[in-house]
Every structure is written in structure tokens, then in C-alpha cells.
Amino acid sequence: MKKKKMFLRMITASLLRRRSRMLVALLAIAVGATILSGLVTIYDDVPRQMGEQFRSYGANMIFMPSNGGELSGDSLQQAKNRIAEKQLVGYAPYRYENITVNERPMMAAATDFDGAAKTSPYWRVDGAWPSGVGEALVGKETAQTLALNVGDEVTLTYDLDKTPATADEAANTERNQNSAAFHVAGILDTGGNEEKYFFISIEDMEALTGKADCFDMAELSVTASQNELKTYADDISQHTDGVSARLVKRVTQSENTVLSKLQALVLLVTVIVLLLTMICVATTMMAVVTERRKEVGLRKALGASNKSIIVEFMGEGLLLGGIGGLLGSVFGFIFAQAVSMNVFNSSIQFRWLLIPVTVVVSVLVTGLSCLLPVRSATDVDPALVLKGE
Amino acid sequence: MFFRMIKGALFRQKSKMIMIAVTIALGSSLATAMLNIMLDVGDKVNQELKAYGANITVVPKENSVLDSLYDLDDGGESVAHLKEEDLGKIKTIFWGFNILDFTPFVNTVVTLGDGSTAKLTGTWFNHHLALNTGEELDAGIHSLRSWWEIKNGQWLDEQKESIPANGALIGSALAARLGVETGDTLEVNTAKGSQALQIAGVYDAGGDEDEQLFTLLPVAQMLADCQGLIDSIEVSALTTPDNELARKAATKGPGALSPADYETWYCTAYVSSICYQIQEAIPDSVASAVRQVAESEGTILDKTRLLMILITILSLFGSALGISNLVTASVMERSNEIGLLKAIGARDSRISGIVLTEIMLTAIVGGVAGYFMGYGFAQIIGHTVFASAIEMKPMVIPLVAVLIIIVTLAGSIPAIRMLLRLRPAEVLHGR
Numbered sequence: 001m002k003k004k005k006m007f008l009r010m011i012t013a014s015l016l017r018r019r020s021r022m023l024v025a026l027l028a029i030a031v032g033a034t035i036l037s038g039l040v041t042i043y044d045d046v047p048r049q050m051g052e053q054f055r056s057y058g059a060n061m062i063f064m065p066s067n068g069g070e071l072s073g074d075s076l077q078q079a080k081n082r083i084a085e086k087q088l089v090g091y092a093p094y095r096y097e098n099i100t101v102n103e104r105p106m107m108a109a110a111t112d113f114d115g116a117a118k119t120s121p122y123w124r125v126d127g128a129w130p131s132g133v134g135e136a137l138v139g140k141e142t143a144q145t146l147a148l149n150v151g152d153e154v155t156l157t158y159d160l161d162k163t164p165a166t167a168d169e170a171a172n173t174e175r176n177q178n179s180a181a182f183h184v185a186g187i188l189d190t191g192g193n194e195e196k197y198f199f200i201s202i203e204d205m206e207a208l209t210g211k212a213d214c215f216d217m218a219e220l221s222v223t224a225s226q227n228e229l230k231t232y233a234d235d236i237s238q239h240t241d242g243v244s245a246r247l248v249k250r251v252t253q254s255e256n257t258v259l260s261k262l263q264a265l266v267l268l269v270t271v272i273v274l275l276l277t278m279i280c281v282a283t284t285m286m287a288v289v290t291e292r293r294k295e296v297g298l299r300k301a302l303g304a305s306n307k308s309i310i311v312e313f314m315g316e317g318l319l320l321g322g323i324g325g326l327l328g329s330v331f332g333f334i335f336a337q338a339v340s341m342n343v344f345n346s347s348i349q350f351r352w353l354l355i356p357v358t359v360v361v362s363v364l365v366t367g368l369s370c371l372l373p374v375r376s377a378t379d380v381d382p383a384l385v386l387k388g389e
Numbered sequence: 390m391f392f393r394m395i396k397g398a399l400f401r402q403k404s405k406m407i408m409i410a411v412t413i414a415l416g417s418s419l420a421t422a423m424l425n426i427m428l429d430v431g432d433k434v435n436q437e438l439k440a441y442g443a444n445i446t447v448v449p450k451e452n453s454v455l456d457s458l459y460d461l462d463d464g465g466e467s468v469a470h471l472k473e474e475d476l477g478k479i480k481t482i483f484w485g486f487n488i489l490d491f492t493p494f495v496n497t498v499v500t501l502g503d504g505s506t507a508k509l510t511g512t513w514f515n516h517h518l519a520l521n522t523g524e525e526l527d528a529g530i531h532s533l534r535s536w537w538e539i540k541n542g543q544w545l546d547e548q549k550e551s552i553p554a555n556g557a558l559i560g561s562a563l564a565a566r567l568g569v570e571t572g573d574t575l576e577v578n579t580a581k582g583s584q585a586l587q588i589a590g591v592y593d594a595g596g597d598e599d600e601q602l603f604t605l606l607p608v609a610q611m612l613a614d615c616q617g618l619i620d621s622i623e624v625s626a627l628t629t630p631d632n633e634l635a636r637k638a639a640t641k642g643p644g645a646l647s648p649a650d651y652e653t654w655y656c657t658a659y660v661s662s663i664c665y666q667i668q669e670a671i672p673d674s675v676a677s678a679v680r681q682v683a684e685s686e687g688t689i690l691d692k693t694r695l696l697m698i699l700i701t702i703l704s705l706f707g708s709a710l711g712i713s714n715l716v717t718a719s720v721m722e723r724s725n726e727i728g729l730l731k732a733i734g735a736r737d738s739r740i741s742g743i744v745l746t747e748i749m750l751t752a753i754v755g756g757v758a759g760y761f762m763g764y765g766f767a768q769i770i771g772h773t774v775f776a777s778a779i780e781m782k783p784m785v786i787p788l789v790a791v792l793i794i795i796v797t798l799a800g801s802i803p804a805i806r807m808l809l810r811l812r813p814a815e816v817l818h819g820r
Contacts, residue, residue, distance in 0.1 A: 249595025253536035280711035291722035
């Protein structure tokens, strides 16, 4: 009991009396621990955060009818529900129909605009996204062909029986048509095929064609690795009637390539930075301890055993390491949070597991770097140490 | 005397000085490696992002209107054409060096043996091109379709002798439908002629292209009866992410820019300015950015750069604190020596001079060694991650040098001043 008390008093006294030096040591450990916990948090979080950024490449999974037929809203919903909601960034069903504008054959696509804006974030709309019934988004090429501008009206016509194949046929036969006028809300610029289409809401398409609840395909944007996506696709194709899920290889494969490189980059950077920082911490600790060779010599001269000296120094080191580690976990999280907010605009969760890890690593590094100089001091004859040789 | 004292300090306290030098070397190698990686990561990731394929498509001028009028979605022959002989001009534009790869396309619809139709595309696979400028290059579709998986067989390659002149790649869906395998020959017909294609491989593209055939350019040109003409070009270019200026130029047209802005825009590798220059180089063409690729590239690049900048700041901060900490610790432990110097009458400025010179000398040695260590670390990362060397920017050297000097001074001056304030008698007494 007495011994323990003395031990504690010696440790606290040495920490308090040598305040400035201990502050230096504590600072070194805290900086090392901050870098450790900050970088590990970032490394752990980068795949998720970067994965979300890669969703700007658009849909990475599509649902198609498995039997060449059409997709019903129910089966799509069923298939969609198999994907964890957390991972689903966007979902947009599509339905394509041939229509005519002033007897010119055109293609109209019906979709959910909120979903399309999420699955295809690279679409650039001059004007505004259609906000409701009676509004259309017109592809840039089509808009040029028909000389349409934002705010114009355009009438889409749908042949309920069959689109006439030739101009003669169109003129001669009685045609059963549906027409609807649309307000051009925006012009769509994508640099791809979408520039050739009219985009209208699903309700409008159902009214125009008189046919409800059928889709040609659905686009999904899912934050998941290529393997996870494959599992989802197999699962959906197997368990949902009439839906076959396919990966957009161009997006998944390329994302896999690039993301794995980025991850490797952050990993290597983390490892090298940590390694160097830990060595830095160790040298500082060694410098702080080496300077106390005299003290070691004095204690030995007073009859302390090597073991008790080492235990005392280690106790000091462990205390410092523990405090530094705790400080570091907090500052590291603050740093990681700042990075996440600045780079990805999203917050990260505190990883509780990192606290014990950071503390243990700091304690180990501190302990080891104390041990070496104390050992060498205790090995030497106290007389020599005290004399200053 | 001054020098002898410094020399004495440096050599007698060898192990201590070595430790300081090692710490400074570690810090400076960290700074060097991180700064170089940070400055180069944009280019490296940009290269990697080329996996997504072409970011610019070039089509004939009239075609962009006509195609949507008459050939809605059968993907058939277009009416207007570009000239095959103009292709090399792509490499001669102002930003020609940034054009990584490009390939021409000729599309036609062929009738197969069983009466069904399929889209046949003629293109370059690994075409050797000698430009008027004397430059030589290989261009083709291979790098623009990095996600294609050749299931059996191999990529076509015009430069390999073993590839037949009528070689073709077939999409996995079409191959399954027709029951065709690698090594088979497939007879295709158009209004202009017929040709037996030798299937060199089956590819899985995971998209519409699985229903198509790809063959060498001359074969498709013969079948489509458009010798020397092409339908479209896909270009993969290294670009700078768009900013305000680029957006203004893209929406209002370059004509709306002021002359100074125009100059800046034209001489920056924005995707819109590269498109503009391609249009200038190839007569009657319209080059447009594939927004899916171009836009996303910008996002990813910006994020990666910012991420690396912040990590670099953290590690610079860490190494700066590490160095100044150690320097402080090592100066403070010399209280006895400083007390003694004061006791025998040395002036404060003299003492500071000696201590600082010692530390700066050590810092220079450590810093230089650290620079080369950092070089090594940067190259390790470059080769493991990107399989190419990280370019060492000369501007990093002064940056690291200034950092080390500031940090060392910041670490030693307060400690020296603190020690100078102490009274020698007390210090020597051991308080």
C-alpha cells in the first residue's frame, strides 16, 4: 500500500515538477495520436464517401424485362426493395414510346424526374426540370430540329393502333390518335442519346397512350462495390418475376478500377505518414528521457533496483501515452470531420473502437521509446552517469 | 573559437545530434513525399479516370440534326460523313498532347444468315498512324473500352500479322443468339455487298454493344459503301475540371467571351475548348462533351485533390510539430551547458548564435537527407498505386527548405530565450 502510494507520488511529482518538458512529450504523443486516429478514420471512410462521388457517373444497375415483355410497377417495386435503402442513391423507371410531332416521328420517354435527376446527375438542364403534369424536358438535338425554346408549347401525338409506316399510309388511313400539348420546361444537354428524346412524366404518358403500369426499364444508382452489386443483381433476377437486373459494366468496372487505386493511395499515404510520425514521437520521447540519465544514476546510487526504476519510468510513459492517446482520438476525429465536411459535404460517425486502438498504440510507442534510454541508463554504473560521462 | 565550439558540440554529442537530424529528416521526407504526391495526384487520377472511355464525341455537322430526323433509333447509316484522312488532325490541335486516344466509327446494319439484322461497327483497334508533322502514334478502341471483357479469343490488332483482314469481335448476346464461337466465320450482307467475317473473339460489354459486331475499319467501309469516310469519332482527352469561365464559354459560346477570357479559355484544357479546337481542325464537324464522363471526371478530380491537400496539411502540421518539439526538448536539456557559458561570461547573443548554428547545421543535413527519402517514398507510392513515377516538382524543394528552417527556428528560439532568462547559479545548482 505504502509502496503504491509512493510510486504514484513519484510519477505525478515528476510530471508536475518538470512541467515544460512533460508538455513537450505530451504534445508529441498527442500529435502522433491525432494523426493516427484522423488518418485511420479517413482511410476507413474514403471508400464510402468516394463511392458516393462516383455515383455522378450515373446508373450502375438496370432492370430489364426478363422475358422480352414489359415491366409492371409492382415487380419493379419488389425488385427495388431488395436493395438496402441506405445504399440506393437514385431510382428512375423509364418507358419509351414512338410519338409524332407535326407528323415527324420522335421518341418520348416517360420517367420520374426526381429519380432521373438522382440517377443521372450529369444531365444539364437549361431552364427548369419539369415540375408536374403537362411539362416536358426536350433533348437538345430535338429542340434544335424543331426550333423549340424554353417556354414554348409542343403537341405530342400518339397513334393508338399502330404508327403508320409510310407517308401514304399516314395520309390515307383513318388514324386513331391521342394528342396532348406540353409546355417546354427545359432543354436537356447530356452529350449522349438522351438529347434526341422528349421526356415527360409517367402520368402524362399514361394519359397519352391510354396504357398504364408498364415500363421498359429502370435505372438504379447504388452505392456498392462491384461484388455487392453482382450479388444484388443475381438475387433480384432469381427472386423477382419478370425482372432481370444487369450491371452497367462501363460504370461498375471502371469505378472498381479507379476506386481501388484511390483506396490504395490513401492506405499507402496513411501507412507512411503513421510510420514517420511514430518514429518522430519515439525520438522526442527518447530525447526527453535521455536527459534524465542523472536522475536514474542518483536513484541507483540510493539503492533502487533496475526493475523499480524501469517500472517507474514506464508508469510515467504509460500515463503520458494514455492522456496523449485520448487527446489524439478527439483531435483526430475533429480533423477527420473537418476533412469530410470540406471535401464530401457530409459528416462521419465517431468510431468508438478507435479510442482504445489509439490509446494502446500511443502507450506502446511511448513505452518502447522510454524503455530504450532507461535501459541504457540503468545498465551503466551510477557513478559514471552521475559524473556525466 | 566559435567554430571549435560548434564542431565540438556536433561531434562530441554525436548521438544526440544524429537523433535530431533523423527526426528532421523524417519530417522533411514526409513533407517532400506528401507535397509531391499532392501536386501530382490530379494528373495521376485523371489518367485512371480514362477507364470510363471517351469524353468527347465528334460527328459530322449536318448529322447532328439529320440523324434525329430520319434514323431515330435503328442506329443505322448516317447521311453525312467525316473524312478518314482528317483523323490525324486531332493530334495537331493546341492541346494535341492531351489527346490520349481516339478512334473512328463506321456504322452499318447487316443482315445475317438467319435473316435477322445486327449493327456492325468498323473501327481502329490498334492502328498505326504517321502524321504530316512526322509524329507517329497508335490509336484505337482498346483503351476506350477498358471495361470490355474478351471471353475467349483476343482483341483485334492491325499491327499483328496473325490477324486476318476480315477479323471481327462479336458481342456476347449476339454470339449466344447465333451460336457463334471464336474461330467461326460469319457471313454478313448489306445492300452493297457481302463479306465473311472471321470471329477473333467474343466480348462482354454489359450494355447495348453486346448485340453488335465490331470489325476493322476497311471492312465496314466496304460494306457501308463509304470508302475513306467515317461516321463519328470518339476522343479520350485529359481535361481540366470546368470552372466559371468554362461554363460561360459552354453555354454562351466562345464568341461571348472577352478577348482576354477567350485567350485564357482557349489555352486551358477545358473539355469545351478541346471540343472547339477539334471542330476547328476537322472540317464540318461538331465535337461535343460526353457529359456523363466529362462532368463526373471534374467532380472526382476536385474531391481527390482536396482530400490529398487536407491530408498533406495534417502531415505537414504533424512533422512541423514533431521537429519543433524535438528541437525544444534538445535545447532545454542543455540548460547546464548554457548556464555554464553564461557563468563564464558569454553574452546572450553569442550563446544563441552557437546553439542556433549547431541546430541549423543539423537541420540542413537532416533536411537534405529527408528530401531524398521523401523522393523514395513518393516513388514507392507512385509505382505501387499508379504503376508510374511521381513527377518531382522543383517548387517542392524551396517549400520544404523554408518549412524546415521556420520550424527549427520556431522550435529552438523560445527554448533558448527561456534558458537565457534563468540565472546561471540556479541552473548549475540543478534546479
